[in-house]
Amino acid sequence: xxxxxxxxxxxxxxxxxxxxxxxxxxxxxxxxxxxxxxxxxxxxxxxxxxxxxxxxxxxxxxxxxxxxxxxxxxxxxxxxxxxxxxxxxxxxxxxxxxxxxxx
Amino acid sequence: xxxxxxxxxxxxxxxxxxxxxxxxxxxxxxxxxxxxxxxxxxxxxxxxxxxxxxxxxxxxxxxxxxxxxxxxxxxxxxxxxxxxxxxxxxxxxxxxxxxxxxxxxxxxxxxxxxxxxxxxxxxxxxxxxxxxxxxxxxxxxxxxxxxxxxxxxxxxxxxxxxxxxxxxxxxxxxxxxxxxxxxxxxxxxxxxxxxxxxxxxxxxxxxxxxxxxxxxxxxxxxxxxxxxxxxxxxxxxxxxxxxxxxxxxxxxxxxxxxxxxxxxxxxxxxxxxxxxxxxxxxxxxxxxxxxxxxxxxxxxxxxxxxxxxxxxxxxxxxxxxxxxxxxxxxxxxxxxxxxxxxxxxxxx
Numbered sequence: 001x002x003x004x005x006x007x008x009x010x011x012x013x014x015x016x017x018x019x020x021x022x023x024x025x026x027x028x029x030x031x032x033x034x035x036x037x038x039x040x041x042x043x044x045x046x047x048x049x050x051x052x053x054x055x056x057x058x059x060x061x062x063x064x065x066x067x068x069x070x071x072x073x074x075x076x077x078x079x080x081x082x083x084x085x086x087x088x089x090x091x092x093x094x095x096x097x098x099x100x101x102x103x
Numbered sequence: 104x105x106x107x108x109x110x111x112x113x114x115x116x117x118x119x120x121x122x123x124x125x126x127x128x129x130x131x132x133x134x135x136x137x138x139x140x141x142x143x144x145x146x147x148x149x150x151x152x153x154x155x156x157x158x159x160x161x162x163x164x165x166x167x168x169x170x171x172x173x174x175x176x177x178x179x180x181x182x183x184x185x186x187x188x189x190x191x192x193x194x195x196x197x198x199x200x201x202x203x204x205x206x207x208x209x210x211x212x213x214x215x216x217x218x219x220x221x222x223x224x225x226x227x228x229x230x231x232x233x234x235x236x237x238x239x240x241x242x243x244x245x246x247x248x249x250x251x252x253x254x255x256x257x258x259x260x261x262x263x264x265x266x267x268x269x270x271x272x273x274x275x276x277x278x279x280x281x282x283x284x285x286x287x288x289x290x291x292x293x294x295x296x297x298x299x300x301x302x303x304x305x306x307x308x309x310x311x312x313x314x315x316x317x318x319x320x321x322x323x324x325x326x327x328x329x330x331x332x333x334x335x336x337x338x339x340x341x342x343x344x345x346x347x348x349x350x351x352x353x354x355x356x357x358x359x360x361x362x363x364x365x366x367x368x369x370x371x372x373x374x375x376x377x378x379x380x381x382x383x384x385x386x387x388x389x390x391x392x393x394x395x396x397x398x399x400x401x402x403x404x405x406x407x408x409x410x411x412x413x414x415x416x417x418x419x420x421x422x423x424x425x426x427x428x429x430x431x432x433x434x435x436x437x438x439x440x441x442x443x444x445x446x447x448x449x450x451x
Binding site: 019021022023024025026027028029030033034048049052053054055056057058059061062064072074075077078079080081083084085093 | 138139141142143146148149150151152153154155156157158159161162165166188189191192193194195197325326328354360361362363364365366
């Protein structure tokens with residue numbers, strides 16, 4: 001292999017046309033960023049879906065089988081928008097129990 | 104159910120394969136969709152992007168992808184939302200997506216639209232119509248991308264330009280942009296003994312775009328998500344350029360609590376700092392959330408409610424800077440009165 005080939009690999013003709021991202025970001029869990037996690041009180045919840053619409057992460061979701069809102073804690077960053085905007089104050093931000101145990 | 108069980112069941116739902124293989128929702132006409140229909144639609148701006156907690160623009164993009172009507176190509180200028188969704192090797196887009204430099208997102212969108220047209224004529228693509236969306240932040244629109252945008256809408260390309268306005272170059276370290284409001288402290292206009300933050304007014308960008316005489320121009324904010332999504336749908340339906348200015352609070356750059364970013368989105372309308380309206384063929388109509396304050400002016404809140412709690416305006420509450428708040432109130436009132444006159448025929 002000549003020195004030039006060593007530096008430039010197999011040549012520019014074989015390069016991809018642009019940088020292509022291969023993996024979906026759902027493989028990258030951002031749930032460990034959070035300090036507080038949302039906990040919903042389903043007695044107060046009226047399924048207005050405000051939290052589902054306003055969540056920046058798409059972590060608040062509607063379960064099509066049960067018709068209830070749930071939080072995907074793998075992605076929730078704990079910003080608390082859902083708790084702040086909930087019209088019935090059904091969502092409370094809490095410190096996760098495993099974090100409490102560590103303390 | 105304990106937390107661990109809950110987490111396990113959630114993890115099952117979180118893989119992309121599940122999300123993409125979900126059967127498409129039964130086709131409901133866009134205007135007849137209920138909130139439940141929208142909530143059950145899979146996100147095409149996927150979870151796992153690396154925006155800060157409480158990011159306003161991330162909410163905007165999620166809702167925009169839920170309002171699409173068919174095959175769409177997205178092109179995005181450099182900016183916060185481009186960075187967070189495309190950290191190699193991950194991508195947050197469930198749509199064909201193309202990154203471009205800061206200044207030429209509108210030029211890129213015109214190229215895509217022209218290419219789609221040419222391929223359609225040659226019969227090389229199956230789709231009858233492909234929507235093109237260009238997304239840029241306020242830096243990529245107000246300052247750097249303005250000439251490309253002006254050129255593209257002058258040529259009348261069929262695309263929707265979405266500007267998410269977080270009022271500064273937040274990604275590179277909170278520098279001032281043409282969209283930064285008066286009185287805001289940024290790293291290039293720091294508040295101190297000499298100056299109380301940025302002294303210039305916000306550039307009237309939507310007026311500049313409106314002067315191009317295009318079919319659809321609108322402003323929106325994510326707190327009123329139904330209004331925003333219907334504006335996206337209208338913008339896509341227009342045959343020609345459409346422009347959507349979306350006000351998106353940034354908790355990092357505005358130095359606010361992450362949980363309050365949506366309440367600032369709401370307050371911006373309540374205080375008339377950012378009134379929301381749409382202009383079809385140049386005729387302006389106030390949208391319902393803003394129209395309420397035109398019909399009942401006594402309900403309008405003072406600007407101080409909006410400025411409070413934002414770290415970038417903290418210095419204005421010192422006694423020597425009180426006059427700046429009055430100036431902001433005066434400028435906001437003038438802007439609002441001017442807008443009311445322009446919408447006069449459509450109120451009541």
